[in-house]
Amino acid sequence: MNRKQFFLGIVLASLIGGFVAVLGVGFLQTNQDSTTNFTEKQNTSLVNWLSDDKFVIPEGINFVASAAQVTPAVVHVRSTVSMSRGQQGVDPMEELFGFRSPRGEAPPREGKSTGSGAIISEDGYIVTNNHVIENASKVEITLEDNRRFTAKVIGLDPTTDLALLKIDANNLPFIPFGNSDEAQIGEWVLAVGNPYELNSTVTAGIISAKSRNIGILRDESNMQVESFIQTDAAVNPGNSGGPLVNLNGEIIGVNTAIASRTGGFSGYSFAVPSSIAKKVMDDLLEFGTVQRGLLGVIIRDVNADLEESIGEEVKADRGVFVAEVREGSGGEEAGLQRGDIIIGIDGADTYTTSSLQERVARKRPGDKINVKFLRDGKEMTTTATLKNVSGDTKVVVKTIPKITEFEGVVFEDLKVEYKARLELEGGATISSIDNDSWKEAGVQEGFIITKIGRTKILSGEDVIKALKNYEGEEVIILGVYPNGQRSYYELSL
Numbered sequence: 001m002n003r004k005q006f007f008l009g010i011v012l013a014s015l016i017g018g019f020v021a022v023l024g025v026g027f028l029q030t031n032q033d034s035t036t037n038f039t040e041k042q043n044t045s046l047v048n049w050l051s052d053d054k055f056v057i058p059e060g061i062n063f064v065a066s067a068a069q070v071t072p073a074v075v076h077v078r079s080t081v082s083m084s085r086g087q088q089g090v091d092p093m094e095e096l097f098g099f100r101s102p103r104g105e106a107p108p109r110e111g112k113s114t115g116s117g118a119i120i121s122e123d124g125y126i127v128t129n130n131h132v133i134e135n136a137s138k139v140e141i142t143l144e145d146n147r148r149f150t151a152k153v154i155g156l157d158p159t160t161d162l163a164l165l166k167i168d169a170n171n172l173p174f175i176p177f178g179n180s181d182e183a184q185i186g187e188w189v190l191a192v193g194n195p196y197e198l199n200s201t202v203t204a205g206i207i208s209a210k211s212r213n214i215g216i217l218r219d220e221s222n223m224q225v226e227s228f229i230q231t232d233a234a235v236n237p238g239n240s241g242g243p244l245v246n247l248n249g250e251i252i253g254v255n256t257a258i259a260s261r262t263g264g265f266s267g268y269s270f271a272v273p274s275s276i277a278k279k280v281m282d283d284l285l286e287f288g289t290v291q292r293g294l295l296g297v298i299i300r301d302v303n304a305d306l307e308e309s310i311g312e313e314v315k316a317d318r319g320v321f322v323a324e325v326r327e328g329s330g331g332e333e334a335g336l337q338r339g340d341i342i343i344g345i346d347g348a349d350t351y352t353t354s355s356l357q358e359r360v361a362r363k364r365p366g367d368k369i370n371v372k373f374l375r376d377g378k379e380m381t382t383t384a385t386l387k388n389v390s391g392d393t394k395v396v397v398k399t400i401p402k403i404t405e406f407e408g409v410v411f412e413d414l415k416v417e418y419k420a421r422l423e424l425e426g427g428a429t430i431s432s433i434d435n436d437s438w439k440e441a442g443v444q445e446g447f448i449i450t451k452i453g454r455t456k457i458l459s460g461e462d463v464i465k466a467l468k469n470y471e472g473e474e475v476i477i478l479g480v481y482p483n484g485q486r487s488y489y490e491l492s493l
Contacts, residue, residue, distance in 0.1 A: 036286040041120075041121040070175050070243065071192060071202065073118055073119040073144075074118055074119075074175075074242055075118070075144070076142040076194045077132050078114050078141075079114070079136035080111070081113055081137065115128060115194070116128065116193035116240060117242065118174075119174040121174050122174055123170050125165070125281075126151065126165040126167065127164060128240075129163060130160075130161045130163045137445070139153060141165065149168065151167050154285065155284030155287075157290045159290070160224075164280075164285065176249075178246055179275070180210075188246075189244055190244070191204075191231070191233040191242065191271075192243055193235070193240075193243075198238070203233045208230040209229075209230040210273070211354045214226065214228065214270060225361045227276065227354040231269055240256060240257075242254075252271075254272045254277050256271055257270045288398035291365060292396075293363035293387070293388070294329070294365075295329065295360055296387065297322050298323045299342070300323050300353065302341060302351075315341075318343075319341040319350075319373075319374065320353055322336055322337065322341070324338060325337060330386050336382065341374040341375075342371060342372070344372035345370070365386055365388040365396070366385065368386070369386065370383055371383070371384055402461075404464055409430060411429065411449070413426075413428060413460050426459060427450045427459075428448070428457055428462065429448050430443065430444075431445065433445055443477070448481070449477055449478070450478055450479045453466065470493050472493060474491070474493075476488050476489070476491075
């Protein structure tokens with residue numbers, strides 16, 4: 001390629017990028033209220049992505065057109081989280097009982113968390129990471145044109161570290177989901193986000209690996225799914241939740257983590273593949289919670305250490321070893337046994353636990369999967385019906401905490417995720433305070449009440465009963481903040 005051809009390619013790409021940026025997004029307005037997935041929502045509009053048959057990546061490869069396409073739909077996510085301040089000196093109550101005294105302690109301060117997100121529909125739905133907005137009392141979205149919105153959290157999924165947000169806006173540019181299955185090792189990709197508060201930052205790299213498990217996700221239910229796309233595109237703090245896009249301007253991953261000993265980028269970053277992300281977004285849109293189809297087996301990678309650890313011969317060089325089959329599970333009903341080695345799901349090879357988890361994570365309870373496996377060295381197949389955590393095939397309904405109110409203070413039953421994370425049997429979260437006595441005592445919104453006087457609190461109703469029983473008395477209210485900081489307050493009722 002001569003110099004003239006090279007510069008013509010650059011000019012062509014720049015013209016395409018400028019043309020895309022000027023035109024923006026054209027839309028065919030339809031009624032979207034009934035849509036329950038992002039395939040329908042994204043197909044309701046004519047989007048200016050670059051998957052046109054006429055588009056050819058210029059010789060010499062540059063990223064002008066794809067960057068111009070996606071950056072208008074990448075947003076800055078800022079979360080406000082309640083945090084307790086440290087206390088000077090030793091508090092006898094804390095030393096003896098593990099609870100901080102309200103005397104001499106400043107009230108919890110507001111912490112800030114920042115990250116990125118991608119608009120995935122013209123009516124304001126946004127995908128980001130769960131860890132970017134987890135425990136947030138307020139989520140603010142800043143668009144590329146500097147417009148700001150307060151976002152509503154539609155749903156969270158800690159098992160994949162994904163979250164779905166919604167802002168009240170229309171006719172927004174958005175990025176369509178691509179097919180991460182088609183992404184190839186060595187393919188050029190772009191990471192877009194807001195690292196170090198630097199808005200609309202674009203970095204380029206190649207896909208270094210797929211189905212990567214790095215052991216960073218932790219979930220109390222032990223249902224975390226790690227099957228990351230690994231890339232060497234530079235990703236730094238603030239990139240979390242931003243899109244990893246191909247040169248057609250499609251989301252093939254959601255940037256989630258970096259491999260670093262310093263906290264900054266040092267070679268590799270990891271993204272949740274769109275095969276998982278889109279399914280999770282569809283679930284959160286339709287149900288408000290993720291529908292996880294479970295095979296009901298405990299699995300391990302076939303590797304050099306497996307035989308030594310299980311003390312028996314494994315007649316395979318690679319695959320996923322079935323260490324246990326849960327009673328009553330879809331796997332048991334399909335005839336799977338301990339010692340089987342799963343090598344494929346629905347025609348796709350699954351030679352690692354991460355690749356198997358990814359394939360199953362795309363499914364809902366009641367879905368059927370074809371399982372290819374080895375038993376005593378012989379290849380076999382079976383069909384399994386996936387079940388939910390309760391052991392049936394029903395849709396899991398999102399639980400809405402019950403809300404109660406007493407003299408200007410609003411309480412809601414403790415969410416399941418807090419019970420597990422804070423190791424609580426129950427409790428009641430204070431969602432709002434419009435009562436001078438409570439404010440003067442130093443109680444902050446977000447405080448989880450676990451005990452009033454000698455009465456154990458398991459729900460909002462327990463709070464109301466206890467407050468009425470102690471009416472006219474001074475009482476100590478004990479509990480914990482979402483960040484794990486335990487405290488107590490003296491209150492005159």
